[in-house]
Amino acid sequence: MNVQDYISSGIVESYVLGLASPEEQSEFERMCRQYPEVLQARIDFELVLEQQAVQNAIAPPPALKQQVMNAVLPSEAKIIPINTDAPAAKANWFKYAAAACAILLAGSLYWNISQYNRTQKLQASYDEVVKDYDSTAFRLSEIEEEIAMLTLNPNIRMAAMKGQKISPASFATVFWDTTSNDVYLQVNNLPKPANDKQYQLWAIFNGQPIDVGMIDNAVFTGEKKLLLQMKNVRGAQTFAITLEKKGGSSTPQGDMYTLGNL
Amino acid sequence: MNTTTTYSEQELVALLQQRNDHSFSYLYDNYSGALFGVVSAIIADQETARDVLQEVFVNIWRKIGSYDPAKGRLFTWMMNVARNAAIDKVRSRGYQDSLKNHAIPDNADTNIAGSATLPQVADTGLKKVLTKLKEEHRVLIDMSYFQGYTHDEISKILEIPLGTVKTRIRSALTHLRTMIK
Numbered sequence: 555m556n557v558q559d560y561i562s563s564g565i566v567e568s569y570v571l572g573l574a575s576p577e578e579q580s581e582f583e584r585m586c587r588q589y590p591e592v593l594q595a596r597i598d599f600e601l602v603l604e605q606q607a608v609q610n611a612i613a614p615p616p617a618l619k620q621q622v623m624n625a626v627l628p629s630e631a632k633i634i635p636i637n638t639d640a641p642a643a644k645a646n647w648f649k650y651a652a653a654a655c656a657i658l659l660a661g662s663l664y665w666n667i668s669q670y671n672r673t674q675k676l677q678a679s680y681d682e683v684v685k686d687y688d689s690t691a692f693r694l695s696e697i698e699e700e701i702a703m704l705t706l707n708p709n710i711r712m713a714a715m716k717g718q719k720i721s722p723a724s725f726a727t728v729f730w731d732t733t734s735n736d737v738y739l740q741v742n743n744l745p746k747p748a749n750d751k752q753y754q755l756w757a758i759f760n761g762q763p764i765d766v767g768m769i770d771n772a773v774f775t776g777e778k779k780l781l782l783q784m785k786n787v788r789g790a791q792t793f794a795i796t797l798e799k800k801g802g803s804s805t806p807q808g809d810m811y812t813l814g815n816l
Numbered sequence: 817m818n819t820t821t822t823y824s825e826q827e828l829v830a831l832l833q834q835r836n837d838h839s840f841s842y843l844y845d846n847y848s849g850a851l852f853g854v855v856s857a858i859i860a861d862q863e864t865a866r867d868v869l870q871e872v873f874v875n876i877w878r879k880i881g882s883y884d885p886a887k888g889r890l891f892t893w894m895m896n897v898a899r900n901a902a903i904d905k906v907r908s909r910g911y912q913d914s915l916k917n918h919a920i921p922d923n924a925d926t927n928i929a930g931s932a933t934l935p936q937v938a939d940t941g942l943k944k945v946l947t948k949l950k951e952e953h954r955v956l957i958d959m960s961y962f963q964g965y966t967h968d969e970i971s972k973i974l975e976i977p978l979g980t981v982k983t984r985i986r987s988a989l990t991h992l993r994t995m996i997k
Contacts, residue, residue: 564986567993570888572896573960573985575967583887597889599993604850604891606942606996611849612856614869619844622873627837646833646881 560585561595570599700738700781709733713793715814721745724811728755728793735786737766744811746774747797754798756806757790764790768802791816825890832880840877847891848873851898857943858902858962868905872898903964945995953988960985 568574569582586593704710709732717724727740739755747753753769767784792815797808823831823842831839852869859865875897883893905911943962946954955974959965967985971978 562990564989564993567989568986570892571961571989572899573989586886600889600892602993602996603895604889606945607850607853607891607895610853610942610944612853613849614852614866618866618870619841619848622844622848622870623837623841625870625874626840626877649881 557585557589557591561592566592566595566599570596570603697780704729704738704781707731711816713790713814713816715793715795715812717743717812718810720809721811724795726795726812728814728816729781730787730790730793730816735788737784737787738781739766739769739784740781741769741773744769744774744795747771750800751797751808752800752802753795753811754802754806755784756794756796757787758792758794759787759789760791763794763806765802765804766793769795826885829880829883829885829890832877833883840873843876844873847894850891851894854895854898855902858899858906864905864911865902868901869898871905872901875901899961900964903962907964942992942996945992948995949988949991952984953991956981956985957988957992 565574565578565582569579574582582592582596586596711730711732713728713730715726715728721744724744725742726744727742729738729740730736737755737757744753749771752771755766755769756763757766758764764787765785766787769782773782792813794806794813795811796806797811798806799808821842823839828839828843832843848869851872852865855868855872856862856865859868872894876894879897883890887893946957946962949957956970959970959973960967965973967978967981970976971981974981976984
């Protein structure tokens with residue numbers, strides 16, 4: 555059906571006179587929005603009808619106006635306007651207020667959600683930073699302790715062990731407390747051992763090697779420690795590191811990587 | 817009262833929606849006659865028609881917030897408020913009872929269902945145009961527009977298929993249109 559046929563189908567008159575079904579009404583309203591000629595046909599008929607009604611007006615009794623005005627806007631009793639006007643005005647006001655509230659609520663909800671998400675993210679990164687800080691601070695205090703122990707203790711003796719033929723770049727340092735016999739090892743540079751191998755520190759006293767302990771392979775995989783506490787040793791002139799089978803040997807079997815005198 | 821002032825329809829609607837009582841007085845002055853004509857075409861009894869007109873204006877004042885200019889002109893809306901109030905009155909129990917208490921003149925010529933319970937209304941306006949329509953159209957417009965029967969009810973009363981009722985009413989309306997142009 556084209557628009558012109560639609561206009562002349564009687565729908566315009568049916569709609570304006572209030573005879574159209576709800577479905578026809580919504581369809582007609584849609585057509586009015588879509589086709590200016592449908593809207594124009596509606597307005598044309600409305601004007602004809604209005605003109606017709608005005609021409610056939612019947613004057614109501616003059617006294618009726620006052621009755622109507624009194625019913626709608628009672629001027630004598632101030633309380634009545636609240637009862638009569640208020641429901642409509644209030645309903646209207648309420649409708650707008652409710653709409654405004656809904657919009658505000660939706661806006662606020664959206665804002666809250668985005669703020670919540672933001673806060674969650676900030677909290678997560680904050681937690682991470684705090685964790686990092688804690689471990690760094692802990693590590694720092696450990697290092698401070700270690701340095702203090704080495705520098706403030708007058709009984710500490712040091713052996714800088716240089717790299718041997720097999721690995722000239724290797725380098726490690728032993729700190730030996732001559733009173734407590736504590737031995738600390740600083741691994742400055744050693745090649746990462748194979749999984750089934752482990753470095754072993756030896757003290758050499760009067761030509762005899764004494765086991766001072768194994769170097770944990772974790773030292774080479776990231777869990778870096780400035781100083782490793784080794785076994786105590788009562789006497790030593792020289793320190794050396796050899797590469798042994800995992801778990802170590804009772805006497806040095808493998809290649810010597812570093813060697814240094816006190 | 818201030819008959820020198822004129823408002824555009826938009827201004828009038830805006831003022832009414834702001835509950836401006838002067839605009840309401842203006843509305844009454846300008847439209848009460850036309851709306852009384854609409855009501856009187858449906859309700860013959862002058863006293864009842866007057867009560868209904870008062871109700872119509874109270875309804876207009878109360879419902880003006882729901883008037884949507886996109887759906888039609890202000891007068892069209894008011895005309896439908898008036899028609900609905902008049903039909904509600906006519907179809908109300910109280911009005912029907914009051915009619916039964918009156919002697920009903922014999923309307924021998926009529927086979928329109930419902931018209932036997934209605935006194936003759938003034939043949940003015942649309943009602944007058946109606947008399948120019950051919951019988952089958954006249955009956956349908958009278959029952960649907962002036963008596964407020966639904967298409968379904970008309971179909972049952974006149975024993976005509978619903979589809980036929982719809983097409984005939986549409987056709988009747990287009991004829992009506994050409995007559996009042």
